[in-house]
Amino acid sequence: MNILDKIVAHKKIEVERDKVRTTYSQLEESEYFHRETYSFKDFLLAPERTGIIAEFKRKSPSKGIINDDALVKDVTKDYAAAGASACSVLTDYGFFMGRKMDVTRARRAVNIPVLRKDFMIDEYQVIEAKSLGADIILLIAAILTPSEIKNLAALAKSLELNVLLEVHNLEELERSIDPNLDAIGVNNRNLADFTVTVENSFKLAAHIPSEFLKISESAISDTETIKQLKQAGFNGFLIGENFMKQRDPGAAMKEFVKGLK
Numbered sequence: 001m002n003i004l005d006k007i008v009a010h011k012k013i014e015v016e017r018d019k020v021r022t023t024y025s026q027l028e029e030s031e032y033f034h035r036e037t038y039s040f041k042d043f044l045l046a047p048e049r050t051g052i053i054a055e056f057k058r059k060s061p062s063k064g065i066i067n068d069d070a071l072v073k074d075v076t077k078d079y080a081a082a083g084a085s086a087c088s089v090l091t092d093y094g095f096f097m098g099r100k101m102d103v104t105r106a107r108r109a110v111n112i113p114v115l116r117k118d119f120m121i122d123e124y125q126v127i128e129a130k131s132l133g134a135d136i137i138l139l140i141a142a143i144l145t146p147s148e149i150k151n152l153a154a155l156a157k158s159l160e161l162n163v164l165l166e167v168h169n170l171e172e173l174e175r176s177i178d179p180n181l182d183a184i185g186v187n188n189r190n191l192a193d194f195t196v197t198v199e200n201s202f203k204l205a206a207h208i209p210s211e212f213l214k215i216s217e218s219a220i221s222d223t224e225t226i227k228q229l230k231q232a233g234f235n236g237f238l239i240g241e242n243f244m245k246q247r248d249p250g251a252a253m254k255e256f257v258k259g260l261k
């Protein structure tokens, strides 16, 4: 069993437990459930923003604890002030020390799109994402069938959530394309064995149909790489550890962004 299999096995149990703890109708009573979401595309392409999707990540299976002191409200606020086009907030607790409430804390702190980053396998989690105040959900091709992607993306669209599909290779990309997706993210991290290479993004760039936003995810730690990714057609850059490993992640992003000018 690789790490993704383990995460999904836990997630199945967690989601069934959550459905009992908080019913669908309770989710729909949330103050955020009927809010108008931000457009991922508008913020990614806005010339005054950086294209960076800055992630709040306390811990990861590949690195262990990265930062368990920082507060989500402070960090996401600072990310937005430093020019982030969106914030990504991990909500898985078991493997990432994330909390669902972190999305709501981020929502209250910023006026840019918030990505609920989790391992989405069930419609319940999509509805929950909207109720927490998210604007974007992540669908990971490696853990979903094409029909699951289709159904979850259609549900997300009906709730006006933006959908980011994550792929790691050409086979995942070709079998997962769906008109309800907004963005395709190429993960530079192999989630089965944790190896990372940004080459993965360059390799897949030309295969992503032009109607989708292109995002490069993981293992980005310098601005020169971002410049090269932009030249290859990428609009967005998901960065977590490079900022979160610093005591003050927002200040780290502010400093990093200077290198983009």
Ligand SMILES: O=C(O)c1ccccc1NCC(=O)[C@H](O)[C@H](O)COP(=O)(O)O
Pocket: 003, 004, 055, 057, 060, 061, 062, 063, 187, 191, 217, 218, 219, 220, 238, 239, 240, 241, 242
């Ligand atoms: O980060 C991990 O170790 C990991 C392991 C298994 C599944 C997912 C994992 N990470 C989720 C992500 O996609 C990253 O947090 C995100 O792309 C940011 O990556 P980085 O900038 O390298 O922190």
